Amino acid sequence: MPEAPAGTLYRGREGMWSWLAHRVTGFGIFFFLLVHVLDTALVRVSPEAYNAVIGTYKNPIMGLGEAALVAAIVFHAFNGIRITLVDFWSKGTRYQRVMLWIVVGLFVVTMAFFLPRHLGNVFGGH
Amino acid sequence: MAHTPVIEAPRARSARRGVGRTNYELYGWLFMRASGVLLVALIFGHLFLNLIDGDGINAIDFGFVAGKWASPLWQVWDLLMLWLAMIHGTNGVRTIINDYAERTGTRIVLKSALYLAFTVVVVLGTLVIFTFDPCPADAAAELLPSFCTA
Numbered sequence: 001m002p003e004a005p006a007g008t009l010y011r012g013r014e015g016m017w018s019w020l021a022h023r024v025t026g027f028g029i030f031f032f033l034l035v036h037v038l039d040t041a042l043v044r045v046s047p048e049a050y051n052a053v054i055g056t057y058k059n060p061i062m063g064l065g066e067a068a069l070v071a072a073i074v075f076h077a078f079n080g081i082r083i084t085l086v087d088f089w090s091k092g093t094r095y096q097r098v099m100l101w102i103v104v105g106l107f108v109v110t111m112a113f114f115l116p117r118h119l120g121n122v123f124g125g126h
Numbered sequence: 127m128a129h130t131p132v133i134e135a136p137r138a139r140s141a142r143r144g145v146g147r148t149n150y151e152l153y154g155w156l157f158m159r160a161s162g163v164l165l166v167a168l169i170f171g172h173l174f175l176n177l178i179d180g181d182g183i184n185a186i187d188f189g190f191v192a193g194k195w196a197s198p199l200w201q202v203w204d205l206l207m208l209w210l211a212m213i214h215g216t217n218g219v220r221t222i223i224n225d226y227a228e229r230t231g232t233r234i235v236l237k238s239a240l241y242l243a244f245t246v247v248v249v250l251g252t253l254v255i256f257t258f259d260p261c262p263a264d265a266a267a268e269l270l271p272s273f274c275t276a
Contacts, residue, residue, distance in 0.1 A: 033247075
């Protein structure tokens with residue numbers, strides 16, 4: 001396998017950064033998923049065990065972590081649709097850069113809807 | 127350049143061609159797109175119901191989960207989400223390992239750990255969805271969904 005020097009830039013334009021962000025968010029989401037299946041599996045142990053662990057998800061630090069998780073998922077979801085359009089839509093490659101800015105716009109709108117609600121629940125709730 | 131690089135003729139048969147060639151990478155590429163589109167719908171629905179609707183994360187407890195899994199719709203929803211997300215994520219991490227782990231031994235170790243984690247999590251998650259008891263006999267009634275006492 002040919003070796004490339006580490007830390008190089010591939011062109012350094014939108015395509016490279018969206019590829020990198022897609023990879024980083026996907027990697028992070030996967031490890032949360034592993035933990036999330038394990039914590040949910042505690043419903044099979046006892047109601048007390050599940051409630052104790054899910055209770056830790058409600059503290060403010062974890063609440064911020066959930067906000068970051070949802071941000072990662074929302075970007076990965078919209079950019080994944082963009083990748084699919086680039087691959088399957090005949091004009092996809094021509095509009096890949098425009099579509100990235102649509103992804104960013106939809107991300108901002110979605111987070112503007114989600115963050116006040118979620119942070120309100122975490123910091124203002126119960 | 128000290129030497130001129132040799133470029134193989136486009137259709138030359140190298141040692142790898144024709145030996146064990148399959149379309150698995152094509153199926154993987156297609157699966158990432160097909161499962162990705164489904165996962166957007168499944169996960170956005172999951173996030174809406176669990177984090178946005180009602181009291182959001184504050185409403186999540188054993189009774190909440192039991193109430194959801196009393197419906198076959200949410201059992202199937204969560205099962206699909208589990209399988210699709212785990213295959214999608216495992217294939218994504220496999221790609222990352224192939225890209226960055228340059229030594230064959232490192233790749234084998236990392237991918238073995240990945241496939242072990244995949245198997246454990248998918249089997250465990252599937253068993254939990256299908257063997258879940260919403261009304262365990264020895265649990266305090268106030269922790270259980272209301273239909274247990276009805």
